């Protein structure tokens with residue numbers, strides 16, 4: 104929540120609002136952890152079609168160099184990491200997710216050259232300039248501040264590093280209706296984004312070569328995949 108209030112008690116109000124925001128975000132994070140810890144044992148089976156389609160669309164746009172280092176944000180049960188590992192066996196893979204149970208399911212897949220870490224996408228526990236590629240599938244509609252996550256991605260990417268993000272696309276009516284329901288009924292869900300907003304967020308946070316494709320994976324459901332790059336001239340950390 105970005106609220107700026109200026110009056111005589113500025114400091115006091117600001118600190119109350121900041122505390123509210125912290126509590127609100129903590130509650131949202133708890134809701135995501137609870138939801139996915141609960142869903143983890145069933146996740147792969149229940150969402151198999153959706154997982155397979157998003158992996159395929161993401162892989163289509165992925166071009167990784169051998170021996171490079173890739174991070175999957177919100178890696179969940181590790182299906183995308185597993186698919187990447189099969190196609191690029193020499194790549195060092197790191198997955199981060201809020202939910203321990205989702206990561207436990209990923210661990211059971213014994214994905215070669217992979218490390219799984221619990222953590223928050225908006226405060227990535229990695230050194231600056233340490234990854235060649237960052238991917239993320241089906242996570243951005245949970246993020247309260249996607250800009251903050253993209254800034255973190257830019258920080259940890261090496262100059263010239265690539266970003267591939269696949270998520271629901273708000274430009275499709277079914278997704279918009281689902282978004283409205285989930286906002287009312289599901290505390291974990293935050294909001295879905297459309298192609299233009301996605302492009303703006305990426306450009307405003309300093310990404311270059313921004314390109315967003317939107318497409319349907321069946322008669323009803325629409326997704327988008329964003330490709331972008333960190334500039335080669337390093338201006339971060």
Ligand SMILES: C[S@@+](CC[C@H](N)C(=O)[O-])C[C@H]1O[C@@H](n2cnc3c(N)ncnc32)[C@H](O)[C@@H]1O
Nearest residue numbers: 139177178179200201202205223224240241245
């Ligand atoms: C719909 S699942 C997607 C999992 C996997 N990427 C896939 O496509 O199958 C969303 C995942 O994002 C994780 N997640 C949501 N918000 C997150 C955040 N702020 N930081 C890290 N992980 C997050 C959830 O715990 C969950 O595992």
